[in-house]
Amino acid sequence: MSGNSFGTLYCVTSFGESHGPAYGGVVDGCPPGLPLKSEDIQKELDRRKPGSSRHVTQRRESDTVEILSGTYDGKTTGTAIGFLVRNEDQRSKDYTAIADTFRPGHADYTYWQKYGIRDPRGGGRASARETVIRVAAGAIAKKWLAERYGVLIRGYLAQLGPIPVPFKSWDAVNQNAFFSSNLEMVKELETFMDNLRESGDSVGARVNVVAENVPVGWGEPVYGRLDAEIAAAMMSINAVKGVEIGAGFASVAQKGSEHGDEMTPRGFQSNNNGGVLGGISTGQPVSVSIALKPTSSIRVPRRTINTKGAAATVQTTGRHDPCVGIRATPIAEAMLACVLMDQALRHRGQCGDVVPPVKLK
Amino acid sequence: MSGNSFGTLYCVTSFGESHGPAYGGVVDGCPPGLPLKSEDIQKELDRRKPGSSRHVTQRRESDTVEILSGTYDGKTTGTAIGFLVRNEDQRSKDYTAIADTFRPGHADYTYWQKYGIRDPRGGGRASARETVIRVAAGAIAKKWLAERYGVLIRGYLAQLGPIPVPFKSWDAVNQNAFFSSNLEMVKELETFMDNLRESGDSVGARVNVVAENVPVGWGEPVYGRLDAEIAAAMMSINAVKGVEIGAGFASVAQKGSEHGDEMTPRGFQSNNNGGVLGGISTGQPVSVSIALKPTSSIRVPRRTINTKGAAATVQTTGRHDPCVGIRATPIAEAMLACVLMDQALRHRGQCGDVVPPVKLK
Amino acid sequence: MSGNSFGTLYCVTSFGESHGPAYGGVVDGCPPGLPLKSEDIQKELDRRKPGSSRHVTQRRESDTVEILSGTYDGKTTGTAIGFLVRNEDQRSKDYTAIADTFRPGHADYTYWQKYGIRDPRGGGRASARETVIRVAAGAIAKKWLAERYGVLIRGYLAQLGPIPVPFKSWDAVNQNAFFSSNLEMVKELETFMDNLRESGDSVGARVNVVAENVPVGWGEPVYGRLDAEIAAAMMSINAVKGVEIGAGFASVAQKGSEHGDEMTPRGFQSNNNGGVLGGISTGQPVSVSIALKPTSSIRVPRRTINTKGAAATVQTTGRHDPCVGIRATPIAEAMLACVLMDQALRHRGQCGDVVPPVKLK
């Protein structure tokens, strides 16, 4: 399986470039009989959509999904679900200015060196617009996980540049452009972004995602661990530079007597492990935190090289998110959903006859 | 491919339990003609070996590797390399006290719930002793990467519990039991560990790994990214709860003008990206940092449940590492080597005819 | 990887149903820099197209391919190549008569039992129309194999029902609707098909495919053998019930002194092995023969069951190929091309540094 697919039983394949005619995806292995309409997917795509506030890219895309196969009479058939999202607002001319130079921190340099091909239009395949496919595939996974197991997957912005945004309430998350769980902080975030945008610079972000009601037992030791596959899925999102499960890097300084989550017949007494032990879900919420780096396309002039290898200066004036992390919440949720669904199916394949010995709580 | 294998072209398969007769591994896809003797592997296994200082488990294992196939006349043949490491010092009786209770933070609970089977001896498959196979597979990858591309992979302990151990010199790393790059700090680390051991508690650690001389162009966008596969490989190591590439979580608070590594004809001017952009290697050092949680097997009494689901208390008195992170450096190096080698082969498969357009420096 | 994808480095994914809006495919792993236009694919699709003679289904489809990604400026970029073939002539009403009954020998029964879903329109995913994706993916593989290694892949109809059609000349193959290599036999084949069509019955066929100029060394022992993957690829084509490599079933009655192909410094003296020994290409032509069963959709009344499990009689009056084997030649060529290309890339990945010790001829 090459790099544009992932998953073993719930397998997602993606194609498309930022300035080509369309993005497309194939979801293979979805169980049959799941009620599925394009609106189920559209709902999630709309959460990720560009142009929804002044704080994100002003590219105008309706991001309308068209399901081409794999459903009949409003239900999945068990065969491959193909779908398209047409690109509508490609302004390739925005890129003529930087056709021959590379943006520091951008993938256009490495794609060029790897493939020997220079597609200067909007980052080509490296564009974060590819995540539209992840969100669509995740929407299907979320729906199945919710209907079959009651799994609930939600995320929020945990930090915007230097500003921590501590968790306050799930209700708030979808009521603001930042996926902030704290509505009172929105004003501060807006001011920060307005100043940032004006400066022509960009900033990073931290996003947290949690999956509740995950049954105990999902995950395949030792290399196919649930947390290992979550880490890969998250790190494969554009701009992600770090992944934590549970206590994450805080566990470095913890004592064993502090970190190890005690159990009673009513369940675990804490969740430092983030819902995964030995690569297998514990039955507690699966909690993940990711770091997203600042956007590389900025108006601040920077030293770089051109396609001749000569010194150059670059400034990017196209339409870009000054903080890609702002729109990353639905993407991270989607990736977590895809991994969980794949592991759910694999677990059922191997261990479909196992009755978990005890039920806590 | 099930969970005990990883890799696409350089594929590693592992089997064995802590208290069974042996661990074994299969490395498939190694190029033919690589000079390979058991000493090449043994050398790395010895770095990871238990009982080498008072700060790690006192289990006595020679960890002797026996190559069973895949070489002829001192060279790899291109066929599957099978090898065994026999267990020599299994004291299953150490585990009778905890046969019916679960250690908080240990995988014995999740294995039991997933498979419906209780193997109480030393964690069974979940034991960190499994990493012997990773180190062996990594030894082969390291050798090939070094001989074919001059890639050099090295790691060190960056933090022991609350004590940061800043990088000082590579020479120091193999001269002390902690893989500390700073010999002057060893005394402090020893004192800390002596006190910790006496308290019956355990602690976490941070390990950094760096691969130098990695050519530009390795890694498969978009899901098969080099950094995504590194993240999975690292997170699959026992006790790892977090992974960072380059600036990692620090990039959250960085500005784009600070994070994006400028380029000149002489190369990159910084390495916030940790040697990977868009999932493809940049030609700079690939740098990774991981968080390891504290050992779950401690003498401190903790609340737990037993196999009936009833409340219980557990204390673990067997021979355990009070800090699994101490021996993790060679393991992390090995996992990085396996991922890089797999990506090197895959890159050559698809892009074997590409000449990178420019050569920096 | 789920069932709608195949290949390790050259990976093909397919979606679509006979009576949905479109078929689509994704080719991942194609080397960058290959000149590729939609005409390169269209040319092969036209060879497989329905309605091209009175001997095949009269469904009217232009089978126009639209490339959506993976190329730039007329060349492949190394990223996933997505493409669509829209369905234009779906007459779902043709199927209302058989909506509740199953055709003997057709997959509609097994799909229904596997997935619990009944899509009666033209066989849904099981339709032979899916092979349009194989032919498109194969067209890209053929082009790369020809340009990079001079590999030439051609097939022909070797038997039509009871009539053997011995090989005569490659030139003839594309000059008649049957892919017969013997133009003098076309009249006989036409008469046979006219009578068959009138009778409402169908018939099987044998198709042979040959790949010339395949270098020695492609194929991965022991399970990933070149011939094993060819066998899977061929058997995955709708209606195929048998696969032979080289002498095939004739080798059962051969002596070793007859079957084993002698070698001289000028090369092999015969090709009973069909270009594969031990799963690795020998450098001789790779030769494959496949058996295709007669179409199951016939006008002859047959005993069957309905969706209630009750006895029923079925006759199929839609537009069907009375011999699916007639259009199978380009499909078999395409599958052989995909397998060879995948193995070529994998061989280069693992053995890119090997210089074959001798060159025969």
Place this chain on the structure above:
Amino acid sequence: MSGNSFGTLYCVTSFGESHGPAYGGVVDGCPPGLPLKSEDIQKELDRRKPGSSRHVTQRRESDTVEILSGTYDGKTTGTAIGFLVRNEDQRSKDYTAIADTFRPGHADYTYWQKYGIRDPRGGGRASARETVIRVAAGAIAKKWLAERYGVLIRGYLAQLGPIPVPFKSWDAVNQNAFFSSNLEMVKELETFMDNLRESGDSVGARVNVVAENVPVGWGEPVYGRLDAEIAAAMMSINAVKGVEIGAGFASVAQKGSEHGDEMTPRGFQSNNNGGVLGGISTGQPVSVSIALKPTSSIRVPRRTINTKGAAATVQTTGRHDPCVGIRATPIAEAMLACVLMDQALRHRGQCGDVVPPVKLK
């Protein structure tokens, strides 16, 4: 996944060479709780063992299997099952005479050209002795399939060189050295083999395998078809040159009205399709037939080349099966078992909630 592994959820990995210390295998993905002792595997290995009659190789091997992991207390744990079969009777000196020449029809030529390495001892990795691992892996699959679903997998010799051996009775099969289902023909087969052995030549064979009680619904369209994976598994067995499912090549000349298996509420009325339609099991017996070529190691002198590429003559005087097909029955059964088990687990993974709409019979 590289070439020495196969299977998606039930994954088999193999290593070892004919003249190395041991063969080893890893079975990953076996459901937990299956009673499994080494005798369960040994029983099948003994059926394949060399030296059991004068008609097969006289190499003396006890083929004793040692299970190294994956079981506890006589049951599978769900983790990887590792096992070894030591080589005991390697006479490498037998091969000094042919160290520099290649046997026509043998894989030693292609291995050498692919890998650039010459291991002249008994064919190295290409030896049919590798099938010991397949038989062991198949023994586990057979046991699970029988206990979980009542699946019964049996094979027999259907033709020995020119002599067809029509099916007579399953009872006979294990009562003679040929796996003949007809005891009355054994004398004729013995005489044929005695003459053949004396002549120094070898001969091919046909073996049939049948799996009964396979539930309807196993198999993944469109590329992961049950029959496609069976074809690959069979073609991957040493010496196999052809595979048929059901009517196989006979379906070429059949009419649709003859081939298509009619159904009544009591079930199918014939089995031309061999238990597979559209790549999915029908609920009828899965029936497979394979062609095995004659052994390439014969005493008859043959033209060949040597390692310098110069003309040479070769005669092979080591201990070889004059008909590898004689011992192939348990191997073919094993491969069928592995494929069925993998598909059973995958089907359960995706379609575990589906209730097949009707139950025939």
